[in-house]
Amino acid sequence: MLSISFLQQAAAGQGGGSGMTMLLMLALIFVVMWLFMIRPQQKRQKELNNFRDNLKKGDKVVTVGGIYGTIVEVNDNKVMLEIDKDVKIKVDKASLVKDFSDTQQA
Secondary structure, eight states: OOOHHHHHHHHTTSTTTTHHHHHHHHHHHHHHHIIIHHHHHHHHHHHHHHHHHHHHHHOEEEEOOOOOOEEEESSSSSSEEEEEETTTEEEEEEEEEEEEETTTOO
16 A cells, blocks of 8 residues: 555655645545544444334343343333333333344343
């Protein structure tokens, strides 16, 4: 990609285009950060929002606090979870992080 002599020239400030080289290096660093950090985080956030928007009765979920339960009722921003027989709690949708409907739960 970039040769060692090119990097050495940029570090030493040799040549007339050292300012342009520095801008190119900064742009390259930004692109790499965007590809490996920002873009995957945006993808995970979109998937999490999609998960929360598609919650339905009967889904087995876990909260941020580690409470496992089955959804009994879904409202706009709140969900009623049954965590044991005849034990129900109301939690905010934003606290739900994972769906366990398809997996075996012990």
